[in-house]
Structures are given as C-alpha cells and as structure tokens.
Amino acid sequence: MKNYFVLAAALMLFAVSASAQKFFTKSGKIEFDATTSSSPEKIEGVNKTATCVLDSKSGALQFSVLMKGFAFERALMEEHFNENYVESNKFPRAEFKGTVANNDAVNYTKDGTYNVTVKGKLTLHGVTKDVETTGKLTVQGGKISATASFPVLLADYDVTIPGLVADKVAKTAKIGVTCALEPLKN
Amino acid sequence: MKRKKIIIYTVLVLLVAGAVAGFYIYKEYNRKHKDTADLKPDFTAPATQLLGEFGKDEKESNTKYLGKVLQVDGLVKDIVKDDNGFYTIVVGDTASMSSVRCSLDSVHNGQGATVNKGAAIAVKGICSGYNADEMLGSDLILNRAVIEKN
Numbered sequence: 305m306k307n308y309f310v311l312a313a314a315l316m317l318f319a320v321s322a323s324a325q326k327f328f329t330k331s332g333k334i335e336f337d338a339t340t341s342s343s344p345e346k347i348e349g350v351n352k353t354a355t356c357v358l359d360s361k362s363g364a365l366q367f368s369v370l371m372k373g374f375a376f377e378r379a380l381m382e383e384h385f386n387e388n389y390v391e392s393n394k395f396p397r398a399e400f401k402g403t404v405a406n407n408d409a410v411n412y413t414k415d416g417t418y419n420v421t422v423k424g425k426l427t428l429h430g431v432t433k434d435v436e437t438t439g440k441l442t443v444q445g446g447k448i449s450a451t452a453s454f455p456v457l458l459a460d461y462d463v464t465i466p467g468l469v470a471d472k473v474a475k476t477a478k479i480g481v482t483c484a485l486e487p488l489k490n
Numbered sequence: 491m492k493r494k495k496i497i498i499y500t501v502l503v504l505l506v507a508g509a510v511a512g513f514y515i516y517k518e519y520n521r522k523h524k525d526t527a528d529l530k531p532d533f534t535a536p537a538t539q540l541l542g543e544f545g546k547d548e549k550e551s552n553t554k555y556l557g558k559v560l561q562v563d564g565l566v567k568d569i570v571k572d573d574n575g576f577y578t579i580v581v582g583d584t585a586s587m588s589s590v591r592c593s594l595d596s597v598h599n600g601q602g603a604t605v606n607k608g609a610a611i612a613v614k615g616i617c618s619g620y621n622a623d624e625m626l627g628s629d630l631i632l633n634r635a636v637i638e639k640n
Contacts, residue, residue, distance in 0.1 A: 328626055330591065331572055352572065353593060353631050355621050370631055372557060372618035379521045386557075396552055396619045484573070488626070 325361050327448050327485035332356045334369050335480035338458075343472050349374035349385060356483045358448065363407025365422060367400040367481075389463050390429050398428040400435070410441055417442045422452065431461040439481070448485040453478060526595055527636045529559045531614055537564030537581045537590045537630075544620040544630055545588065552619065561614040561638060562590050569605050577602025579613055579635070587627025592635035601637045612639035 332354035338347045351373040357366045371392035376382035386392040402424015404410065410418045418441045426435045439452030455476045458465065465473050533555065540562060544551045567589055568580040576599055582589035592613045594602050605611065615632030622628045 326625075330626065330629065331570060331578060352576070353578075353591065353618070353633070355623065355626065355629070357626065368621050368623070370619035370621065372616075373631060373633055375633065378519070379523045380518055382523070393552075393556060396556060397621070 326357060326359050326488040328355070328357045328488050329483050329485050330355050332367070332369075332481065332483035334367075334374075335482075336374060336477055337480070338474040338477040340472070340474035343474070346377075347381065347473060349376040349382065351375070354481075354483070356450070356485065357488075358404075358450065358485055360407075360410075360412040363404035363410075365400070365402050365404055365424065367398075369398045371396055371398060388466070389458075395428075395430045398426070400424055400426045402435075404441070405436075410443070412443055412448070415444050426456070428456070429461045429463055433460050446487055450481065450483045450485060452481045455479070523634065525597065525636075526559065526614055526616065526634045527598065529614070531561035532558040534561040535563070537562045538583050538586075540590060540630055541582065541586070541588045541628065545622075545628060548620050548622065555617045556619060558617050559614060560617045560632060561612055562592070562632065563610070563612045564590065566605055566607050566609050566611050569602065569607060571602065575599070577605075579605055579611065579637070581611060581613060588629065589627065590630045590632060592632040595634040595636055598636045601640075604640060605637065609640065611637065614638050 331352055334351045334354045336349045336351070339345075351369055353370065353373045355368045358364070371390050372386060374382070374385060376385060402422055405421040405423045407420075410420060420439050420441050421436065422439055423434070423436045425432050435454065435456075437452050437454035439450060442449045442451075456479055457476050459475065465475070540551075540555075540560070543554075562581055564581040565584065566579060567582050567584055570578040570580065572578070576596065577594045579592045579594065579602065580589045581592060590613075592615050595615075613632065613635050614637075615635030618631045618633045620628065620630050
C-alpha cells in the first residue's frame with residue numbers, strides 16, 4: 305500500500321515536471337563588459353535581477369533588464385554608465401524578445417546540454433535592433449540553465465562615448481547572460 | 491625683475507590649482523558607493539502602496555522614485571538565496587503576484603540569514619525600477635538593500 309502511494313506521488317511529480325512548458329527566473333545575471341586593451345582598468349558591470357521567460361513549446365524567449373540594476377565597482381563609473389551612456393532615467397529598461405531558432409533540437413524532458421541559436425530583437429537605450437547569437441541550454445532535473453555571450457556595438461544603440469575617453473572604452477561591449485530557469489507552476 | 495616675480499607667482503598658483511584638481515580627480519575616481527545603511531530614505535512607504543503607484547503609472551513613478559533611497563515596509567513573502575549565497579528578500583502581499591524584490595548589499599548580505607518568511611520587515615534600498623509582467627507578477631526592484639527592522 306505504501307509503495308503504491310510513493311509510486312503515485314512519483315508519477316504526479318513526473319507529470320508536473322514533464323508538463324511544465326514555461327520556465328522563468330527573476331534573478332538572471334547579465335554582465336556588461338566594455339574593457340578594451342587600452343582601458344586602464346576593467347569596465348564591467350553586473351546585473352543580477354534580470355527577468356527571463358522561456359516557452360519550451362514554442363521556443364519563445366524574453367528578457368527584461370533594469371539598467372539601474374547594473375552594479376559597477378566604482379561609483380563614478382556606475383554614474384557615468386547611467387547618466388551619460390545608457391541614460392537610464394530616460395530608458396530604464398532593456399528588453400529582448402526572440403526565439404530559440406533550433407528549438408526542435410532541444411529535448412526539454414531529457415537531461416543534457418544543447419547548443420542553441422537565439423534570434424530576436426534587442427531594445428536598449430530606446431533603439432531596437434535584430435540580434436542573433438549562439439548559447440547553451442542545459443537541462444537538468446526539470447530545470448534549465450541558459451548561458452550566452454554576444455557583442456553589442458554601442459553605436460548601433462546610439463550610445464555615444466565622449467571623445468576624451470573614446471579610446472579607453474570598447475566600441476563593442478560584451479554581454480554575458482547566465483540564467484537558472486525554473487518551471488513555472490500555474 | 492618685476493616680470494620675473496609675476497612669472498614665479500603664476501607658476502605657483504598654477505601648481506597649487508593643478509594639485510587641487512588632481513587630488514579632486516583622484517578622490518572622485520576612487521569614490522566608493524555609499525553604504526545604504528548610512529543613507530536617509532527619500533521615501534518611506536508600504537510595499538503595497540508603492541506597487542500600486544507603479545502599477546497605475548510607471549512613467550510618473552519612475553520620475554519620482556528611480557535612483558532614490560526607498561524604505562519599504564511589508565511582509566516577507568520569500569527569501570531567495572542565489573548560487574553565490576546572495577540574498578533577495580521578496581516583500582509584499584501574499585495574495586498578490588506583485589512584490590518588491592530587495593537584493594541585499596553584499597556588505598550586509600549576512601542579514602539575509604536572519605529573515606523569516608511571513609514576518610513584518612522594513613527594507614531600505616536604491617530603487618532601480620519596475621518590471622511589469624502579468625504572467626509572473628510585477629516587481630519593483632531595490633538594489634544595495636539593507637534590513638532596517640526585522
């Protein structure tokens with residue numbers, strides 16, 4: 305009798321994890337790195353409060369990041385980032401809306417690491433552009449960890465770097481994404 | 491003779507000005523973030539009230555609160571610890587999907603271990619904005635947060 309109960313519970317648990325279609329996090333990590341070979345020090349900020357939603361059925365992928373949430377080691381650098389570069393008062397949020405282009409290649413019910421191509425639109429500093437990048441989805445025990453890294457040409461998003469520091473800041477920033485996605489229970 | 495004196499004084503004044511400017515730039519460049527614990531809140535309000543304001547008019551609320559020091563009162567809905575051991579305290583009404591998510595300042599991160607679910611709390615942090623989301627529930631984000639009352 306006890307065994308049946310355990311079995312039933314296990315089956316129910318399996319059913320829940322298998323039927324989970326949407327995965328999400330509210331504490332995704334986004335890293336911004338504009339260090340160049342002539343930079344006197346590292347120019348990097350980290351945001352740990354990104355929201356990300358992935359629909360495993362359609363492959364739809366969304367990110368929302370608050371620009372003021374980027375923390376830099378130097379207070380001055382953080383202020384410049386917010387006030388002069390991304391103008392976070394005017395444009396508080398960056399968003400990505402896209403899809404996992406090869407979603408069929410990912411088996412969300414089987415543990416493993418899958419290489420994916422992500423395509424979509426990135427809105428930053430009020431400018432929307434098409435972006436495409438490769439990344440990795442690792443499925444483990446019903447949870448997904450997603451990582452990607454892609455370049456962003458700052459000029460594409462009308463982010464201007466003052467002449468005085470133009471050679472100290474990379475024209476293309478590296479964006480790193482690390483998210484641990486959990487199944488969304490409805 | 492007089493001309494020589496003028497030149498010497500000019501050079502001296504320039505040197506002093508240069509040293510002052512240099513010192514200022516050095517100080518500015520190395521300036522650390524202020525500890526939120528030492529900052530006086532610009533606004534103190536219940537979590538539910540702030541979420542209501544942002545839900546009604548995000549743009550206006552951003553103008554009012556973005557980058558400001560907020561002290562939020564409410565009940566602890568959840569305590570989230572990330573892979574690196576950093577705490578996020580989720581404050582709000584359990585009946586509502588919306589919350590104020592407070593990422594604790596790394597210096598004060600230890601406070602996170604003392605928080606209990608369901609307890610009344612006051613958290614102070616820098617308002618970094620609002621994420622409206624119907625499916626996941628909307629969030630107001632506070633960064634560099636410290637716990638004021640627990």
